[in-house]
Amino acid sequence: MPYPLRRLVRPLLILVAVIFMAASGHAWGREPPLPSVSAPYRVTVYAHVPEPMKLSFAPDGSLYVGRQPGLRIHRVGPGGQPVTEFGPPMTDPDAVLVDAAAHIGGYRFAVLVGGDGVLAAIHADETSSVLFDSGFDDVDDMKFDRHRRLVFSDDRPRVLSTTGAPPTVLFETPTRPGSIAIDTRNRIFVALADGTIRIYGPDGRLVDDAFATGLAGLDTYLAFPGIAGAAMPGPLYVLSGTTLLRFTPGGKAMTIGTGFVPGPSSGTGFVFGPDGALYVSDYYANRILRISRRGRP
Numbered sequence: 001m002p003y004p005l006r007r008l009v010r011p012l013l014i015l016v017a018v019i020f021m022a023a024s025g026h027a028w029g030r031e032p033p034l035p036s037v038s039a040p041y042r043v044t045v046y047a048h049v050p051e052p053m054k055l056s057f058a059p060d061g062s063l064y065v066g067r068q069p070g071l072r073i074h075r076v077g078p079g080g081q082p083v084t085e086f087g088p089p090m091t092d093p094d095a096v097l098v099d100a101a102a103h104i105g106g107y108r109f110a111v112l113v114g115g116d117g118v119l120a121a122i123h124a125d126e127t128s129s130v131l132f133d134s135g136f137d138d139v140d141d142m143k144f145d146r147h148r149r150l151v152f153s154d155d156r157p158r159v160l161s162t163t164g165a166p167p168t169v170l171f172e173t174p175t176r177p178g179s180i181a182i183d184t185r186n187r188i189f190v191a192l193a194d195g196t197i198r199i200y201g202p203d204g205r206l207v208d209d210a211f212a213t214g215l216a217g218l219d220t221y222l223a224f225p226g227i228a229g230a231a232m233p234g235p236l237y238v239l240s241g242t243t244l245l246r247f248t249p250g251g252k253a254m255t256i257g258t259g260f261v262p263g264p265s266s267g268t269g270f271v272f273g274p275d276g277a278l279y280v281s282d283y284y285a286n287r288i289l290r291i292s293r294r295g296r297p
Contacts, residue, residue: 033259034289035289037256038256040293041256041292042291042292042293046080047076048286049074051263051286052065052263052288053066054268056096058098059098062077062078064076064096066267067090069115071093086122086126088128090120091115094115096112098110098111099121099144103144103164115138116138117138135167136167139152140266141180143180145182145188145202147186158172158173158177159188159190175194176218178192183224183233184224187233188202191222195215196211197211197215212238215238215240216240216241219262220238223236223237223272224236225278226276237272243255244256244258244291257291264283267283
């Protein structure tokens with residue numbers, strides 16, 4: 001190649017490499033792009049945590065973060081720092097739920113960890129104990145209702161519950177359930193693998209077989225804002241694949257964000273914090289996102 005041409009080609013190759021690295025969002029340690037949300041919402045990075053999965057807040061603002069099998073869960077201090085490992089390595093600690101009032105097992109401020117056929121507790125001193133180890137499969141999502149009852153899904157078409165005794169089937173579903181949310185009336189909203197959200201009463205009876213349809217199956221996550229003392233259900237927030245939606249109690253949807261990246265199937269954390277903000281785990285970017293509304297706590 002003639003020398004003048006070599007002088008032109010080399011800078012062009014360098015420029016192409018720089019553009020490629022910048023487009024990846026990881027060039028020289030840069031943050032990947034944030035999702036886009038509409039006003040008055042804003043999204044920021046709350047904490048950097050390796051491969052975060054399910055999320056659960058303690059009353060003091062500490063955030064507990066599920067992990068992949070064989071690892072230790074993380075604890076994120078109030079405000080996003082410090083980030084530390086918490087408790088011993090667990091069999092499959094992707095689903096976590098803080099039990100501040102000792103509803104299950106009698107341990108205050110224990111972190112319940114749902115694994116593959118095991119429901120365990122990590123105590124405040126970071127020791128652990130097995131609560132239940134039979135009658136269910138891999139735990140997907142766990143929530144408490146207003147009657148101190150633990151409601152959870154596993155990888156079968158059903159939802160189970162317990163108030164301290166071995167879990168039993170509360171109701172069966174047409175396809176596998178993933179994320180669960182419980183409103184102020186103790187109605188149970190369930191995201192199913194067929195892309196629908198169904199509503200069940202506290203007794204397990206079907207209330208609405210198609211509150212929402214056309215969603216992203218097990219990559220659909222549900223959360224209600226914390227509305228202490230509210231007499232009526234509030235809006236339901238839904239992460240459907242890459243899209244963040246807000247549903248009115250009547251089922252009308254509004255898109256408020258795009259560009260989210262789901263983690264492993266049914267493993268994304270999606271919860272409201274004590275501050276009223278919505279927190280989402282961003283598994284592949286090793287971070288937890290915070291979505292807040294300007295002008296509101």
